[in-house]
Amino acid sequence: MRKINIIEPKVPQMPSRKMVAAYARVSMESERLQHSLSAQVSYYSSLIQQNPAWEYAGVYADDGITGTKTNDRTEFNRMIADCEAGKIDIILTKSISRFARNTVDLLNAVRHLKDLGISVQFEKEHIDSLSEDGELMLTLLASFAQEEVRSLSDNVKWGTRKRFEKGIPNGRFQIYGYRWDGDHLVVEPEEAKIVKLIYVNFLNGLSAESTEKQLEEMGVKSYKGQHFGNTSIRQILGNITYTGNLLFQKEYTVDPISKKSRKNQGELPQYWVENTHEAIIPMEVYQAVQEEKARRRELGVFANWSINTSCFTSKIKCGRCGKSYQRSNRKGRKDPDANYTVWICGTRRKTGNAQCQNKDIPEPMLKEACTAVLGLDEFDETVFSEQIDHIEIPAPYEMVFYFKDGRIVPHRWQSTMRKDCWTDERRAAKGRYVQEHQLGPNSSCFTSRIRCDQCGENYRRQRSRHKDGSFDSVWRCASSAKCSSPSIKEETLMALCAKAMGLDEFEETAFREQIACIHITAPYHLSIHFFDGHTFEAQWENKRKMPKHSEKRKQHMREVMIQKWRERHGESNDHSGDDQPVYGNAD
Structure with a gap:
């Protein structure tokens, strides 16, 4: 086939x-x-x-x-x-x-x-x-x-330098106070007034930040119409172009790949060209400003009169990160008399303990250490400024004093500020403040005010929800697993406190103002302590309300239990006879 x-x-x-x-x-x-x-x-x-x-x-x-x-x-x-x-x-x-x-x-x-x-x-x-x-x-x-x-970059630089030698600028740069007219710089009158104001303010002792605020109030904008910042003001104060002369190659490009520029500090030649355009600032005024800048640079923070300085300013150095310690005024949360001043490492103040762990130094402790090292009866700012060059903090609770005559004196100190400031009155006020404000999502005015005398723990709030959506709040000892002190319902607490205050109904505001704490002195016995010193004793009883079962309910439960037993042991529902197990009472 x-x-x-x-x-x-x-x-x-x-x-x-x-x-x-x-x-x-x-x-x-x-x-x-x-x-x-x-x-x-x-x-x-x-x-x-x-x-x-x-x-x-x-x-x-x-x-x-x-x-x-x-x-x-x-x-x-x-x-x-x-x-x-x-x-x-x-x-x-x-x-x-x-x-x-x-x-x-x-x-x-x-x-x-x-x-x-x-x-x-x-x-x-x-x-x-x-x-x-x-x-x-x-x-x-x-x-x-x-x-x-x-x-190519080297060729361009060579051509640029040749133009500099002839007094030709490298393109038309932007500068506040001037505009380009062809190849010449021409004064812009309104902007020239602002340049003169910046120079006058600086010679009168104002900082760049103060001039910045003044220009902002005047509505003056920068060359590009933006906010006139203090950085731009400092650049104007150092730009010699305003004297009518040009200085070429003030900056240079490090390499053509990264294209990073660097200020020319003598690495490359600079080219000075005189009388190239109209001056806004006379040369003698410009020189005076440069001398004033050098003087302020040497004085550091003391040159700015608007900064609140002391004899310790810029003299306390952190031995771990090298930054200066800064003064910090701290306020008490509730007590206005609890204000205090500390000196804190600049790095730690900015970044926290992640970068520097040196301790803060309370100013009274700092003065006390200086008094001891200088051999004085009491601290004297003048003597300190004349003799001490600076203080180094190599580690917590350690100081090294560097004298201007070359001596170096180590010193150890221990802060007692916490102990000294906690008087009995302030401790009571602090406790009252904590009781009033230390509230969480599951807390009330009773939080941290109910104390178990048997174990010393506080009572805590527990809430249970019913099927109808309502809640019951009960207060139990925090050590209820080990402690035998009984719980107390919140509604019972409110009723007893209202009775102690002489009120018909509980008022939270009155409770906070009058009652300091509640002590569970014995099972079902409590003592309410008032701020004025008197107490109120009371007892309570926890009644358990058990629902009574009807005969019909009891018979139903018997049948359910028999059915579950049969299912567990594999027996059918049609068993009958006297050998059937019987649960519960016949009645």
Whole structure:
């Protein structure tokens, strides 16, 4: 018999197309480079769409952004995010220098994409990042691209210095009080008045912060229309351009990759050009301000008369973190006479114990230690300022006094402030305050006021909810597991306290004002103590109300128990006879 083979038609499987994107970049904004960027975008769009094995995933283009950093390259970062989302399989780019001019950033990006299985193809260098020698070639060529940036930077710096030597500024910088008219700085009259005011205020002893407040009240804004901050005021006080002269290369770029700038402290030459524009501030006034700044810098915090200083200011140093101790005035919560002053490490004051654990020093203890070290009968600020250079706090309760004559005297101290300030009156007031304010979510006016004399613990509140939604509150001893003192219902407590105060109904305000505490002196016996000293003795009884069961209810419970017994022992419900077990009483 012949065998018939049925051949099923097979649908040919087309290979999946690769998602291909391109990256383009120009580093400067100009008409020529804009045309270059447009040409790159058009070229790659056409190239990708003409390849049948590729699917167009877009062209990412950064316009006028340097290739030395990836942080500010919006389109580059968006492309990386789309790669992580699985939207791209291949990236095309013109050259290594277009992709990145920083070797580290280039290799990090390529390695990250390689881990994702994404190929980066550099057209000019003919390199595929997924090939065997791709990373080696990229490392070498990226180093050349980075060095090219350094070479270009050096050439730009050379040209800039040549212009400085001829008195030509490096571009049109922004400065408050002036505007550019062609290649010349011209005074802006209204802003010039503010510049003069800033200089006059400083010479009259005002700080930059005081001038900041004054300008805010006047409604004066900065060059860009923002708040005129004290930092801008200090920059104006140190800018020699206001004298009608220019000083070039006051700052310089450390390296072209990081692009970090640094103040020129003599590392590079500076260029002084006189009488380039109209002056707002005379040179002698500018010099006077610089001398005053140096004087205030030497005086430190004492130069600012608005700061409340003492003889200890800036003289107490933390031996652990090196910061100065700062004065702190603290207030008692309830008693106005309980105010006190302490000296606290600046680091600890700002960050807490995480950074520095040196102890605070009460000012009376500090004066007492200084008096002992100086050999005086009582503390004298003048003698302290004349003899002591500074005090170092190497560890808690330790001081090291450094005299101006070179002597070093260690000293140990112990704070007694807590013991000294806790008089009987203040202790009673504190206890009253705690009783009135130490309330939690499950507490009331009785919280922390009911004491068990048998074990010494406080009574605590317990609440139980009924089916109808109502609550019952009962007060039990905190050691009820070990203590035999009975519980007492809150409604019973309220009734006894109202009776003790001579009221028809319990009033919480009257209770807080009159009753200090309640002692459970014996089982079912309590003593109510008033603030005026008298007491009120009372007894109570906890009555248990048990519902009485009817005969019908008792018979029902017997049948339920018999049924449960049968189910547990596998017996059927149709058992009858005298051998049936009987539960409960027949009546």
